[in-house]
Amino acid sequence: MVKNKMNGEERRNKIIDYIEHSPVPVSGTALANHFSVSRQAVVQDIALLRASGNDILSTNRGYVIAPKPKVFTRTFKVSHSDDQTADELSLIVDLGGKVLNVFVDHNVYGRFEAKLDITSRRDVARFIKDVESGNSSLLKNVTCNEHFHTIEAPSEEILDEIEQSLKQNGYIK
Known part of the structure; x- marks a missing residue:
């Protein structure tokens, strides 16, 4: 659990990093608990991350970063x-x-x-x-x-x- 206070941008950067490095989908509840914020804050952060170009998918098991096609x-x-x-x-x-x-x-x-x-x-x-x-x-x-x-x-x-x-x-x- 992250206990220090961070601003929204820092938290969103850490959320992306957390999801990218997780071997399994990460639930919104798990992100909320980890970052000591509400589930609604996580939903808003995910929306902002998507709006800024991050390809985050919602699955029935949690959030994942969409795989990039190999080129x-x-x-x-x-x-x-x-x-x-x-x-x-x-x-x-x-x-x-x-x-x-x-x-x-x-x-x-x-x-x-x-x-x-x-x-x-x-x-x-x-x-x-x-x-x-x-x-x-x-x-x-x-x-x-x-x-x-x-x-x-x-x-x-x-x-x-x-x-x-x-x-x-x-x-x-």
């Missing part, structure tokens, strides 16, 4: 022409990857990065349309086509498949 990321250095951009991006999403970003490392100006979040062929088409309808060119063009993508996928195996396919299509040298 894996890998950065690939690629090179291709402007005409191959849609093919490169489609290849990645068709194999189950998400293109998080594109970045270049310029010898003089340093790193330039743009968020992409491309997950489907529809996203690829929208991206290509946006590039073609604007007065700008692809970021890769400032480094003679060399650029990097950070790719997210649900498994290392999918990232391996993406890497192999990028190599087979000549996008990775």
Whole structure:
């Protein structure tokens, strides 16, 4: 039982920590007893924690932190022409990857990065349309086509498949 007085924010931080480290669901009553507050205070704290982005689930046995889905990321250095951009991006999403970003490392100006979040062929088409309808060119063009993508996928195996396919299509040298 926590006997010292703490403010609500401190208590909420400790509640999250307590739930995260518990091997079993933690009841509201157990939290109330542990932190020497009322059950209603715990309910309010849980509501505030959820509102601030914590994914706390209520089960019939108590509170648990929702498991985060496992995702894996890998950065690939690629090179291709402007005409191959849609093919490169489609290849990645068709194999189950998400293109998080594109970045270049310029010898003089340093790193330039743009968020992409491309997950489907529809996203690829929208991206290509946006590039073609604007007065700008692809970021890769400032480094003679060399650029990097950070790719997210649900498994290392999918990232391996993406890497192999990028190599087979000549996008990775």
